[in-house]
Amino acid sequence: MKLIQESVLITELIFQAELVSYSHERLKVAVDEFDKTAVWSAIQSILISSGNISKILWPIRKKYKERGEHLRQFLEIDSESVLKSRTFRNKFEHYDEFLDDFFKDRVNYSYTDLAMNPSLVTSIGSSCHRGYNSYNNTLLIHGEMLDVNEIVGAVEQLKHKCKSAFS
Numbered sequence: 001m002k003l004i005q006e007s008v009l010i011t012e013l014i015f016q017a018e019l020v021s022y023s024h025e026r027l028k029v030a031v032d033e034f035d036k037t038a039v040w041s042a043i044q045s046i047l048i049s050s051g052n053i054s055k056i057l058w059p060i061r062k063k064y065k066e067r068g069e070h071l072r073q074f075l076e077i078d079s080e081s082v083l084k085s086r087t088f089r090n091k092f093e094h095y096d097e098f099l100d101d102f103f104k105d106r107v108n109y110s111y112t113d114l115a116m117n118p119s120l121v122t123s124i125g126s127s128c129h130r131g132y133n134s135y136n137n138t139l140l141i142h143g144e145m146l147d148v149n150e151i152v153g154a155v156e157q158l159k160h161k162c163k164s165a166f167s
Helices: 003-032 036-057 062-074 087-093 095-103 148-165
Strands: 130-133 138-141 144-147
Touching: 003 036, 003 062, 003 148, 036 062, 036 087, 036 130, 036 148, 087 095, 087 138, 087 144, 144 148
Parallel strands: none
Antiparallel strands: 130 138, 138 144
């Protein structure tokens, strides 16, 4: 990989990491202000930016895999990093497809979306499609949970490694 290419990609990783940091701070403020739209805007931004980091470090297309391997090795990123998974980002990005599948051939269904603190409300249960638990900073999507703190922590470590690469 050319030095200029490596530098540009590392700069992009820093930029995406800063977007995650900024969005995480916005999330805290939105929770304090009980601003549901701002909460989900910040969550979506965290998922998209961390997904962009994942795409740079773990590209899907075969012709870019070497680039991802080089950057992960150079930055000493564990191959099993929480940043590798794009599952939650994909669920947000392809939510329309989930809805098509969810409502197809259903007669009886319960639907709750964008729930705040769904783990505290027993009546929501499995009907919660997307929920955010502000008390422990976790995201619930279709029964799966993501600890936002883990993502933010991994991104902060990555940002530190990237900035150290320029030292």
